[in-house]
Amino acid sequence: MQDLLYFSQQLINGLTIGSTYALIAIGYTMVYGIIGMINFAHGEIYMIGAYTALIAITGLATLGITWLPLVLIVALICAMIVASSMGWAVERVAYRPVRGKHRLIPLISAIGMSIFLQNYVHLAQGSRNIGFPALIQGGFLFGSPDTFQMSLSYMQITIFITTLICMSALTLFISRSRIGRACRAVSQDLGMANLLGIDTNRIISATFVIGAALAAVAGLLLGMYYGSIDPLFGFIAGLKAFTAAVLGGIGSIPGAMLGGLILGVAESLTSGYLSGEYKDVVSFSLLILILLFKPTGLLGKPEVEKI
Amino acid sequence: MTISVKKLATAVSASIALMAAGQAAAEIQIGIAGPMTGPVAQYGDMQFSGARMAIEQINANGGVMGEKLVGVEYDDVCDPKQAVTVANSLVNDGVRFVVGHLCSSSTQPASDIYEDEGVLMITPASTNPEITERGYELVFRTIGLDSMQGPVAGNYIASQNPKRVAIVHDKQQYGEGIATAVRDTLQAKGVEIAMFEGITAGDKDFSSLITKLKQADVDYVYYGGYHPELGLILRQARQADLDAKFMGPEGVGNKDINTIAGEAAEGLLVTLPPSFDEKAENQELVKAFQAKGEDPSGPFVLTSYTAVQLIADGIKQAGSSDPYEVAKALHSGTFQTPIGTVQYDEKGDMKSFEFVVYEWHSDGSKTPVN
Structure with missing residues (x-):
């Protein structure tokens, strides 16, 4: 019973982190699916989302508004708007002018953008860790108080539910809406979609905006869950989310979700049963193994050579 | 762009050399190396504030053997790689005395360079024992050990x-x-x-x-x-x-x-470390910090102050600003400082320090x- 509770606790920890990895991974995978480039500045967009949310929360608090649902919704909307415009602007400034050139050029442009945004926040907000207010506190406890107690906090529940809503909305959007259909068309064949009258530039911008908005959601959730943010935290999260996207099959949206969850659980079980020191070793070994046996990732489709 | 990079580089390095030569004439440069930015910058603030105050006060009292102390500040971001870059540029700038670094992981690689290049280093904050374990002659600290x-x-x-x-x-x-x-x-x-x-x-x-x-x-x-x-x-x-x-x-x-x-x-x-700022004999110094709007209560403020003072006292006692002579004076002397009486053992550690x-x-x- 004890061991089972311990295992479930580590599983919950892993799924919590994993679902936020998934939210960030969507941005990588959608952009890759459509224009075949890796947007290295995506982690920074997520970090900017978290900063915006924190600024909004602090702003509301100074205005005397503390009603939790309102604070969360306003913070979420602010973060999504700022991050989306940032995502849009990054594409417009750094990627569109070099689109269609050699593959390395947009990649380098993306790395440059990532460094630029990171240092911009360093300068604007300072390099110190900033505490994030714990807005959602408390939770459920399972098990008897004298032995190991499993805890499921309201914050973790919020993360699960929000992720679930975002993922379902995205799936519906991609499969049902006009823009979603256009997205799928563009990812299959950009040139052909263009010929058929789809405004591909708009669709590509839309992908960046959607990815950035989801990253902003993750930024707010993780900021509250962890308790502090700093200008570098987008980099590490971005790396993990990118790994999740590759693990699940880059270019595939369900793959990104699956990859995120697997990565989160693998990390948490490694820390729980081996040692926290091996966390990254195990998750990256997992990545290498999967890529050895299934180079396109778990749910990725093999790339058909287009003639 | 018609100016060649080479020409530009020559011009820049020439002007830097001129500036350095101008400074070296009648001043003793004290390098202060620590994190000004990065996640532990607040400790760096303590270090810089303490060292600046010591330089200011020593200069106000006539300097060291008629020469003024000049603080030269470097940012190592508490990053070992950056610390090596800082140490090299410090040596290039002709600095012979360093107060720093702060993080043990920065102090360690930087101290290799200082020892090789004949620069005397006093760290006000690095507590890792390894730093003074290597038989170095020019490495000291004004803090205890892990x-x-x-x-x-x-x-x-x-x-x-x-x-x-x-x-x-x-x-x-x-x-x-x-x-x-x-x-x-x-x-x-x-x-x-x-x-x-x-x-x-x-x-x-x-x-x-x-x-x-x-x-x-x-x-x-x-x-x-x-x-x-x-x-x-x-x-x-x-x-x-x-x-x-x-x-x-x-x-x-x-x-x-x-x-x-x-x-x-x-x-x-x-x-x-005990709160040096609460000691009765340091109250005048505490007031000087407060007059500048700075907080002397951080753990590394007065250790950094002491590091600068020890360099000054060492130079006076050695009668020379040669780092090796100063190191000898520090190893053998007894010094009264804001953190108490300082005596060094042969490794460069203080003989007693309390936590x-x-x-x-x-x-x-x-x-x-x-």
């Missing part, structure tokens, strides 16, 4: 008769070094160590670690490392209802831990624990 701080923490924990103790560290030189010292002390006293584990500095999610601590049913957790990670561990532990007492070294004892951990920082135990256990409060204040 091997002194570890036993103080270990003995304190042991005196509380804990059932089981967990030790966590950030795998960096400072954190792991001090955690190892605590573990050895506890083991020698027969206390059961339930866990000895590293985390990655910069990580934000400690839920797995905390679950593990709960499972291990520990009543004391010692953390070797800095405040950004411990702050998050405290906060996440409180949310997960982990009921254990936390303790850490002086690297966690600053007010930033309160902004991260909030209420959860209440009751944290910290080993710190005290404090209890930290959620408003950022601290009270000594007996």
Whole structure:
């Protein structure tokens, strides 16, 4: 019973982190699916989302508004708007002018953008860790108080539910809406979609905006869950989310979700049963193994050579 | 662009050389190397504030042997790679005395360069024993060692008769070094160590670690490392209802831990150098800091002040600004400083330095624990 509770606790920890990895991974995978480039500045967009949310929360608090649902919704909307415009602007400034050139050029442009945004926040907000207010506190406890107690906090529940809503909305959007259909068309064949009258530039911008908005959601959730943010935290999260996207099959949206969850659980079980020191070793070994046996990732489709 | 890069480079280096030559004439340059930016910049602030004050006061009293001290400041971001770059540029700039670095992991690689290039270094903050273990002639410190701080923490924990103790560290030189010292002390006293584990500095999610601590049913957790990670561990532990007492070294004892951990920082135990700013003989100095609007209570302010003063006193006693002569004077002399009477052993460590256990409060204040 004890061991089972311990295992479930580590599983919950892993799924919590994993679902936020998934939210960030969507941005990588959608952009890759459509224009075949890796947007290295995506982690920074997520970090900017978290900063915006924190600024909004602090702003509301100074205005005397503390009603939790309102604070969360306003913070979420602010973060999504700022991050989306940032995502849009990054594409417009750094990627569109070099689109269609050699593959390395947009990649380098993306790395440059990532460094630029990171240092911009360093300068604007300072390099110190900033505490994030714990807005959602408390939770459920399972098990008897004298032995190991499993805890499921309201914050973790919020993360699960929000992720679930975002993922379902995205799936519906991609499969049902006009823009979603256009997205799928563009990812299959950009040139052909263009010929058929789809405004591909708009669709590509839309992908960046959607990815950035989801990253902003993750930024707010993780900021509250962890308790502090700093200008570098987008980099590490971005790396993990990118790994999740590759693990699940880059270019595939369900793959990104699956990859995120697997990565989160693998990390948490490694820390729980081996040692926290091996966390990254195990998750990256997992990545290498999967890529050895299934180079396109778990749910990725093999790339058909287009003639 | 028609100007060739080569020409430009020649022009720039020539002008730098001119500037350096101009400075070297009648001044003694003191390099101050530490983090001005980055996650531990607040400790750097203490270091710079203390060293600047000492330079100012020594100059106001006529300088050293008629020459003025000039502070030259360098930012190493508490990054070992950056520290090496800083050390090299400091040597290039012709600086012969350094107050720094702050982080042990920066001090170690930088000190190799200083020793080779004949630069005298006094670190006001690096506590890793390794730094003075290599038989270097020009390396000193104005702070104690992990091997002194570890036993103080270990003995304190042991005196509380804990059932089981967990030790966590950030795998960096400072954190792991001090955690190892605590573990050895506890083991020698027969206390059961339930866990000895590293985390990655910069990580934000400690839920797995905390679950593990709960499972291990520990009543004391010692953390070797800095405040950004411990702050998050405290906060996440409180949310997960982990009921254990936390303790850490002086690297966690600053007010930033309160902004991260909030209420959860209440009751944290910290080993710190004694509050030099509360000593009666330092009150005049404290007023000088307050007059400038600076806070002298940080653990590294007066150690940095002392480092500058020791360089000045060493030069006076040696009657020369040759680093090797000054080092000899420091090794043999006895000096009265704001942190007490300083005497050095042959390794460059102070013969005595005391650490005290404090209890930290959620408003950022601290009270000594007996």
